[in-house]
Amino acid sequence: MDLIVNGVRHTVALEAEMPLLWAIRDELGLTGTKYGCGLAQCGACTVLVDGIAVRSCITPVESVAGQQITTIEAIGEDAVGRRVVEAWVAHQVPQCGYCQSGQVMAATSLLKQIAQPSEAEVAAAMTNLCRCGTYNAIAAAMRQAAQG
Structure with missing residues (x-):
């Protein structure tokens, strides 16, 4: 295959x-x-x-x-993915970092589907778990990435 x-x-x-x-x-x-x-x-x-x-x-x-x-x-080869990674870095989202590749992928997928999602759309799409609790930083990074 x-x-x-x-x-x-x-x-x-x-x-x-x-x-x-x-x-x-x-x-x-x-x-x-x-x-x-x-x-x-x-x-x-x-x-x-x-x-x-x-x-x-x-x-x-x-x-x-x-x-x-x-x-x-x-993901950095994709314009939206690159923007998400830049926002993640700017907001210092990762702590332990284990979940962050999945978080970045989920964020990129959302922004590829909805360029400027509402807070409710972000909450509905970003369901990945983060043991470090970086959810506020993730939300801030999502807002930045959505602004382009």
Whole structure:
């Protein structure tokens, strides 16, 4: 099967049900996408599939074969993703940083869909967990990134 990750086509021989997370980390060596809970609850494993945030820990590789998969390693190549990262840095969002790749991916997905989301839309879309509690900094960074 073919996986297109960060613009590069990879032909891989994997079980169809293998979670995308393990294909990305173990098969392709892209370790920026993190394992958190394995139940799609925490969001540490969030990647973009055709621009939409997806929890890769429960997404079978077969379901995304041939689609454009973007991981944190390439988010800076996207104008919206670059803006999100710059806002994250400006607001010093990360503390431990473990969840932040998933947070950045979720934020990028939202801003690609809704250029200037309301506070309610941000709250509804940014459901990834942060053990350090950086939610206020995330909200401030989201406001900055939405301003362009």
